[in-house]
Amino acid sequence: MPVAAVAARRWACPPRLPGRSALSPLRPHLARCLASDAAPPKPHYVTTPIFYVNAAPHIGHLHSIVLADVASRWAAWRGGPGSRALLATGTDEHGLKIQRAASANGEDAAALCARVSGTFRELASACGIAEHVFIRTTEERHRVAVQALWTRLAERGHIYMSTHAGWYAVSDEAFYTAAQVRDATPDEGGTGKVSIETGTPVEWYEEANYKFRLSAFTAPLVEWLESTPDAILPPSRHAEVLAEVRTGLSDLSISRPRARLEWGIPVPDDADHMIYVWVDALTNYLTVTGYPWAESGAGEVPAGSAWPADAHIVGKDIVRFHAVYWPAFLMAAGLPVPRHIVTHGHWTMNHSKMSKSRGNVADPFEMLQRFGVDEVRWFLMRLGGGLADDSNWSESTLREYYKKYLQGQLGNLLSRMVAPKVQARLFEDEHEQVAVIKRPEPSPADEKLRGLLSEAPKTFAAHMAAYELAKALEVVSELLAAANELVAQLEPWRPSADRDAVQRAQYMALETLRISSCLLAPSMPDRMAALQASLQLGADETTWQSCLALRPEVRVERSDAKVAPLFPPLPEPVQVQKPQLSSAPRKKLKQQERRQRQAR
Structure with a gap:
């Protein structure tokens, strides 16, 4: 069967074959692990990564949250009335890093987690995501889930002590293996070794712990990836x-001695070992x-469950784990x-990785407050919504995009159409309150826009299916550019414009505007709700099906009131006062800059 056909096929989940080893990587075993559509409709389940509580949220965290929210909102709208969506986000709160950070701060680990987790919960609320589940890995329900999964893996023979x-x-x-580390450079401290992949310091450990038989799943993973080209x-x-x-894959260490790691979830029936933080963290997607x-325990997925996840939204740095x-x-x-x-790229600033020590971190709360929630959401998706490459955060670029696309295209088109001078030309006499505009016959002027x-809806949907x-x-x-072009060509505000031109433009x-508002609503829910209200659109005029065809007619109610702009001017840029330097420090600074340029 061709790969494309295999990818399109919905795998059944047959009963376990009698006598088949739990480690058998053959097709019947793999088939049980692939999703089936035989169950009743499930909620469309989208997750963000759960965020580590070692630092405050930044723009990259906001990007992941918004991307997941847009995908979830799109699926719910695209699915039509009665469709359900489940969106989950939260915080990853266990592990040696948290234990050490709390100790260094003289703070209780639980208190540190609660404090930082609260800021991520606030961010999810501040950026206007839809109703969602916020999961913390320190919750009791999560401990139960992690230990249940561990027990399930152990009972099926996938865990051993080594x-x-x-x-x-x-x-x-x-x-990391010896091939995955290198000596630290002088800039990195000059002593010890660091990970080649991430540049972080590494320490040598030799200890007894539990291992997962990852090597036994090399063949099933290859088969899954080869048969499902859009799995990643x-x-x-x-x-x-x-x-x-x-x-080939090597078996994976999945526990840590309690003598070294106390802040975590204990291995069932072995209090001397704690479960590896990534086993703990990844299980959150099941916990939710x-x-x-209750219906089936840790084995079969019950009918109507949200599992499996439709999409895990994660940064490119944690691809291997997911x-x-x-x-x-x-x-x-x-x-x-x-x-x-x-998997999506990262956000940089001045084309360098964001770092508090460098002072190039964008505070997401500040950005949302200064520029507007929907405006920042749209910008993150418009500039950073591509998956393969990193994106550079720049306030000047945000202002440029806002002025060109939101004000110049969407806002401008709306302002033109609701202008009293243009609307007045739709009515035959001053007593008429509602103008009914029939769908005009196609003409060479509007051929491109038609x-x-x-x-547009079908192309938009194809890109959304690929999460692009x-x-x-x-x-x-x-679409908006073409509409503005047509209106500029027809000039409905011109006194000499004939009635056909005025009605065609309108x-x-x-x-x-109607179709654009529907497609943009997952990214800008509040702004598009306001736009749809100003257009007086009914619920049946904002469905997916309604966007696939032009309406037979549109109705415009007379209004002499001036409509406020949908996208008003942004606040002026914050001016940073530079300290005045005397001539001697200024000369020294120029010498330093010259030496830095020569060093490059």
């Missing part, structure tokens, strides 16, 4: 993970769905794997 030796990065909460997005990261798995399920370890744990437990693992209106939000929003920009512009 001795492990290797380089451990506390910051990454991961072991974008395709470039799918290819990277597949290439890594094909080289009620795992272990795209290799997590599917392997699920396969081992006999549970369906996620349908999509959506084509875009016909194709930036490309989806570009479709709306093209009809085509209003239909563009």
Whole structure:
């Protein structure tokens, strides 16, 4: 069967074959771990990564949250009345890094977690995400879920005790092999070793701990990835993970001695060991769905459950944990794997990684307050909604995009159409209160816009299916640009414009605004709700199906009131006062800058 056909197929989950080893990587075992559509409709389940509580939220965290929220809102709207969505976010609060940070601050670990977790909860609320579940890994329901999954894996023969030796990065909460570390450079301290992948310091450990038989899942993972080309997005990261798995996998250390790690979840029936933080953290996605399920325990997924996740939204730095370890744990437990693992790039500032020590961190709370919630949400998706590459945060770019696309395209088109001078020309006499504009016959003037209106929803949906939000929003920009172009050509405000030109401009512009408002609503829910209210759109005029065709007619009510702009001017940039330097320090500063340029 061709790969495309295999990818499109919905795998059944047959009963376990008698006599089949729990470690058998053959197709019947893999089939049990792939999602089935045989169950009743499930909620569309989207997750953010759960955020580590070692630092305050930044723009990258906000980007992940908004991306997940937009995807969830889109699925709920696209699914139509009666469709359900489940959105989850939260915080990852266990591990050696948190234990050490709390100790260094002279703070109780639980108090530190509660304090920082609260800021992430506030961010989720501040950025206007839809109704959601906020999960903390220190909750009792999560401890129950983690220990249930561990027990399930142990009972099925996937966990064993062994001795492990290797380089451990506390910051990454991961072991590295000798080939994955290098000597630290002078800029990195000059002593010891660091991870090649992340540049974080590593420490040598040799200890007894529990291991997961990851090597036994090399073949099932390869088969899953080869048969499901959209399991990991974008395709470039799918290819990277597949290439890594094909080289073979080693068994994974999944516990830490309690003597070294106290802040975590104990291994069931062995209080001397704590569960590896990534086993703990990844299980949150099951916890949110009620795992272990009352109907079926830790095994079969009950009918109507939100599992499997439709999309895990994660940063590119944690792909291995989500795209290799997590599917392997699920396969081992006999549970369906996620349908999509959506990996996105990072945000930089001045094209450098954001860092508090460098002073180049954008505070998401400040940005939301200064520029507006929906405006920042749209900008993050419009500029950073591509998955493959990093994006550079810049206030000047945000202002440029706002002025060009939101004010210049969407806001301008609306202002033109609701202008009293233009609307007055729709009415035949001063007593008429409602103008009914029939759908005009196609003409060469509006041929381009008609084509875009016909194709835009389908093209937008195709990009959303690939989680390419930036490309989806570009479709709306093209649509609005074409509508503004047509209106400028027809000039309905011109005294000499004939009635056909006035009605054609009004009809085509209003239909563009209607369809655009629907497609943009997941990114800008409040602004688009206001736009739809100003257009007096009914619920049946803002459904997915309604966007696939132009209305037979539009109705415009007379109004002499001046409508406030949908996108008013942004506040002026914050001016940073530079200290005045005397001539001597100024000369010294110039010499330093000259030496730095020469060093580059």
